[in-house]
Amino acid sequence: MNALTHQTPTDLAGGDVSTDLADPAFWRLPRDRRLAAFALLREAGGPVRFAPRTGSRTPFHALVTHADVKAASRQPQLFASAPGVTMPEPAPWAKAVFGNSMVNMDGAEHAGLRRTISRAFTPRLLAAAEENIDSVARRLVDEMAVDGPGDFMRSAGARMPFEVICDLMGVPERHRADISARVDGASEYVGVQRRGRARLRIPGRGLRSLARMQLDMAGIARERRRAPADDVISALVRADVGGRSLSSRELGAFFSLLLVAGVETTRNAIAHGMVLLSTHPGQRALLESDFDRYADGAVEEIVRHSTPIIQFRRTVAAECELGGHSFLPGEKVVLLYASANRDAAVFEDPDAFDITRSPNPHLGYGGGGPHHCLGAHLAKLEMKALFREMLTRLDGIRATAAPGLVDSNFDNRVRSLPFTFERCHPNSSV
Template identity: 50%
Template sequence: MDIDLADLDFWRKPLKERHEAFARLRQQDRPVFFPEKKVPLLRSGKGFYALVRHDDVVEASRNAKVFSSEPAVTNPEPPGWVKNVFGESMVNMDDPRHARLRRIVTRSFSPRMLAGLQDDIQAACTRIVDDVVAGGPRDFVQQVAAQLPIHVICDMMGIPASMRAKVHEHVDVSTAYTGVRPSLVSSVRMAGQNMLALLALQRMVIKLGHERIAEPQGDLVSLLVNANPDGEKLTDKELGSFFALLLVAGNETARNTMAHGIKLLTDNPAQRELLMSDFDAHINGAIEEMVRYVSPIMQFRRTVTQDYSLRGLDLKAGDKVVLFYGSANRDETVFPDADTFDITRDTKPHVGFGGPGPHFCLGANLARQEMRTMFRELLTRLPGIRSVGEPELLVSNFDNSVRTQPFTF
């Protein structure tokens, strides 16, 4: 087969070609194995089985006992020393460690907490659109999509306004590192920049955490560093890792979906007209369809913990599998006419927020709330808003990120 998901050149191909390749892989009798080449500064594994069908991704997501998130979910896996420097991210843990951390942070995303954020989210959307009107349309990513999620996260965490420009800068560096590096020199340079950015973010929030222990405020940092009724709280490293996860995962899901979303509404005028004819009736379906169609995070890795049979494939303990969410979200057996953008589609089974199970995206409802509020503000105040030309995409095998998207209104 002339498809190699482990080759970085595959991820440089146009989206249409990649979708066609995944469609061919979904037709295979069982998951295909892809050997890996050595990647500078990362573990060189023996390779992985690609889970590309919706049923396979859902099965692996639900069965965390067999399909482990340890030692890491990124593909390829980072070297072991990384966790010693930065601490371990919650996404790279299994229960009971994962359950403990998720229990501590879940209360920050309760319906009551999210409802309390709505006025702040609305105020942020209003300010962002005010700035767009005043400054004129240039790049939808920088002016709109990249602004809202980080603003909301910083508000939640209680990050002072004076630090927010640096937060944006560090997140952009971390996002760029998920892209494909063309050379060893580029890999080393970007790895160093990424490490410094993550360390700066961690130092920032840990310092703030110490301040909130001494003088708690009504923000998320105060909630996380002071013990809950069960006596549980985050350590310094856990707080730093959670902040980095929230900024990268929480930011990228909403940012990527909004940036692709304005292009989808432009390219599908009938769907846009339907949405604007009754916003409240269709916006939830539109957001779910955008997330399905875009798959803002494209893949996660799992490690098999015991011998297991998956669709005729006999996996062995220690084998690696990669869950390709973008392919699962275009599985013809689950989503008829999957390449068509349809806001009336029943999109409940999509895995755009990760598959079902213990690692389902904790911030999914927050991302939905942000996108719902922003699209309402944009389409109400700037009903003629539309993308112009083609977006510049980040070349990446992990993050379906739009670097720039010209637009007008």
């Protein structure tokens, strides 16, 4: 059985809702219309083939159901991350200069590097990080109380994951302002331009920022080789991978992944959480009534509902069948997490925001398998700690307008989010 081939923007919609994921204009549609298009694609059943009409981009199959995305994620021998999970894939010269990111690796190469990096996150280091998360959340909410309302993306919501990762890695305070600017620059061109030519903005366009960030991190790594500390950078510069140490490019690629991916995805999830709790007062009241009871479910539902990463790409490595379709080696497949997390076959009333949803097998951190997000546990702890501080100490904290979103085929990124609160709770330390 062949996959359904998408031919026109209205083939599946039966109206004026575009479902052509290969058209850059699709990714400039309002988010609710894109979600409606994903629902129509799921109803069509099985993978859907898209053929870009312009440029040199390769045709691809979109996996839109929860079952198909999960199955492909757990079969890396058939659906490979190499040569790259973004569209377009990283250029060979970029890999040579900046190193190959772990997300683009497979097999023994990926397993060896991931195992080495996992060992750097020792139980003692992670325990200290968990304790530090609560401290960072308290400090940032202290500052929110002093600074007052404004743009949430310039406040605790955006700063929380950056501060936590820098503390965990051991980035000295004197470097953080520069590295924060590099992180923003490296992830700035992820999305679709609203003006000018209607073309996709691709992860990695901020190569100058990425290069400067890797130079910054290389300098810190040299310091740690001379004087090790109890942090991730020190552990990695002394790590052993099959009898050799990590190269400068390997270190730089991992630091970039941790800083850019770890910061961007978590701060977007936090921002969407603020919007969801502001626009669903019943769910917020339930969470506030017993935070310890409902916090875990709230975090999982925020991640499912917002899905910080929209999609990753895979390359078919061997002839196989999935979702009733036969794939050939070399074909491109897109794992559409944003669609899988709204699949009615798995989630009852999938468009509803329900912090009591159980079970909640969302794919917000990947569909399992060897590429499941390394930082998922810490990201959830950060969200819980920050929402606990904000909801218990800042009376009436809420978003006051819709978030300013970046049109993107890659991540559900929030550019701006106005917020306010009435006053500091008496329990505040401010």
